[in-house]
Amino acid sequence: MIQITFVFLLISFSRAVFVEYRYESPKSCEHLTVPTATAYKSLTVDWMLDCVRQCSHDSSCLSATFDGSQTCFLFSDDQRNCSEPKYNHVFFVVEFAPVAMMLGSDGTSTVTAPTCLNNGTLDPVSATCQCYKGYIGDNCHRIMMDCTEGFYSGHYNNHYNGLYLIKPTAASEPFQVQCNMKDFGGGTFFMMNSQYAVNPSLTRNLDWNKYKDGFGEILVNSANWIGVEKIHSITSSRPHHLFVEAMDNIKWERRWRKYEHFKVEDESTNYRMTYSGSFPWTQTEASADPGWTKAIASTPLGDSMIGLNGSAFSTFDRDNDLDAARNCAREYQGGWWYNACADCNPNGQIKTSGNASSINELYWETDTINSHVVHIQMMLIAN
Ligand SMILES: *[C@@H]1O[C@H](CO)[C@@H](O)[C@H](O)[C@H]1NC(C)=O
Numbered sequence: 123m124i125q126i127t128f129v130f131l132l133i134s135f136s137r138a139v140f141v142e143y144r145y146e147s148p149k150s151c152e153h154l155t156v157p158t159a160t161a162y163k164s165l166t167v168d169w170m171l172d173c174v175r176q177c178s179h180d181s182s183c184l185s186a187t188f189d190g191s192q193t194c195f196l197f198s199d200d201q202r203n204c205s206e207p208k209y210n211h212v213f214f215v216v217e218f219a220p221v222a223m224m225l226g227s228d229g230t231s232t233v234t235a236p237t238c239l240n241n242g243t244l245d246p247v248s249a250t251c252q253c254y255k256g257y258i259g260d261n262c263h264r265i266m267m268d269c270t271e272g273f274y275s276g277h278y279n280n281h282y283n284g285l286y287l288i289k290p291t292a293a294s295e296p297f298q299v300q301c302n303m304k305d306f307g308g309g310t311f312f313m314m315n316s317q318y319a320v321n322p323s324l325t326r327n328l329d330w331n332k333y334k335d336g337f338g339e340i341l342v343n344s345a346n347w348i349g350v351e352k353i354h355s356i357t358s359s360r361p362h363h364l365f366v367e368a369m370d371n372i373k374w375e376r377r378w379r380k381y382e383h384f385k386v387e388d389e390s391t392n393y394r395m396t397y398s399g400s401f402p403w404t405q406t407e408a409s410a411d412p413g414w415t416k417a418i419a420s421t422p423l424g425d426s427m428i429g430l431n432g433s434a435f436s437t438f439d440r441d442n443d444l445d446a447a448r449n450c451a452r453e454y455q456g457g458w459w460y461n462a463c464a465d466c467n468p469n470g471q472i473k474t475s476g477n478a479s480s481i482n483e484l485y486w487e488t489d490t491i492n493s494h495v496v497h498i499q500m501m502l503i504a505n
């Protein structure tokens with residue numbers, strides 16, 4: 123009896139040296155029953171690739187069968203038996219040993235698929251790796267240097283805000299950041315102070331070492347500051363622009379401003395900060411920039427960093443501002459590149475009622491006349 127059934131062999135994604143597939147007619151097939159009752163797990167998936175991925179990410183899984191409808195069966199043994207005809211052609215086997223990859227029902231073309239390291243998964247259609255959590259490259263063998271590199275690597279297309287590892291060339295170790303991989307051409311977020319954060323009342327009146335190393339959790343929608351040492355390593359590895367997003371409680375829209383060539387020098391300069399120019403950022407500018415597909419505000423954010431170019435970083439215990447008579451960080455109750463002092467206080471306290479008047483408040487001067495800034499977030503995009 124000849125069964126017109128295809129067998130699709132998959133050799134392990136993450137455990138073997140090569141990842142390969144065999145797609146053939148099961149002429150050697152003697153047993154025509156997929157023992158789905160012996161599957162240790164069944165899952166609903168959309169198509170066979172999802173079934174492969176489920177298996178490859180589960181260390182107990184050695185083979186999987188997709189029934190051609192929506193059910194994926196995972197087996198803890200190396201199933202060699204063929205699919206029943208009703209199971210619509212697809213049967214995967216995950217193995218440890220490399221085998222040539224043959225695509226097409228004639229079984230003739232042979233392709234060696236790349237090894238996908240660091241939890242990357244192979245896309246069996248394109249025979250390329252889809253990397254995971256900040257790894258990039260053909261084999262997912264290295265960590266991206268910033269979120270922008272990840273965005274343009276093609277591995278993270280259409281991913282939303284998420285946590286990734288980056289390794290700027292100037293950093294000694296990789297570290298975790300939140301990236302925007304969708305709207306903003308790969309933004310590396312470095313701070314958030316927001317009424318909408320999960321922890322809006324995070325204490326920000328902190329000392330030099332806290333501002334140097336970072337505080338708050340690096341999680342999506344978490345108030346935080348990644349640390350000025352990390353901002354230094356990102357901006358000194360290659361040129362970045364700074365994007366400031368703010369929202370006040372009168373206009374209630376996210377508004378943007380761009381600071382080109384934003385750079386923070388090392389600790390020996392007290393993290394001196396420079397930028398080359400400040401530009402409004404609106405829907406019109408956004409649509410002219412291929413990295414940006416979505417900017418919300420019709421009116422841009424004003425420039426409230428006037429006078430800060432070239433400033434050193436200050437905290438209450440390290441007064442590097444240019445007003446000898448004052449300690450700006452102590453008055454403003456946050457760390458920042460104060461001059462004498464500043465038209466903004468991104469690490470100030472969130473206030474939501476009364477006039478914007480107190481100096482320790484979160485504010486962005488040009489936008490806080492009789493209103494309060496209730497959200498500010500900053501990110502770096504490589505140019
Ligand atoms: C294949 O199926 C037959 C009949 O169900 C069974 O006896 C045999 O053990 C199976 N082989 C494997 C490798 O699972």
Ligand SMILES: *[C@@H]1O[C@H](CO)[C@@H](O)[C@H](O)[C@H]1NC(C)=O
Nearest residue numbers: 179239240241242254255257
């Ligand atoms: C890959 O996944 C395993 C299991 O979830 C995890 O322990 C490991 O840390 C991951 N490796 C990387 C490089 O993310």
Ligand SMILES: *[C@@H]1O[C@H](CO)[C@@H](O)[C@H](O)[C@H]1NC(C)=O
Nearest residue numbers: 395396397398399400431432
């Ligand atoms: C900021 O300072 C740097 C270095 O002194 C200078 O090159 C740059 O043009 C300045 N930026 C602005 C906006 O003036």
Ligand SMILES: *[C@@H]1O[C@H](CO)[C@@H](O)[C@H](O)[C@H]1NC(C)=O
Nearest residue numbers: 475476477478479491492493
């Ligand atoms: C807020 O400012 C406006 C305009 O300057 C003023 O009329 C009003 O009295 C102030 N309100 C409070 C609570 O200070």
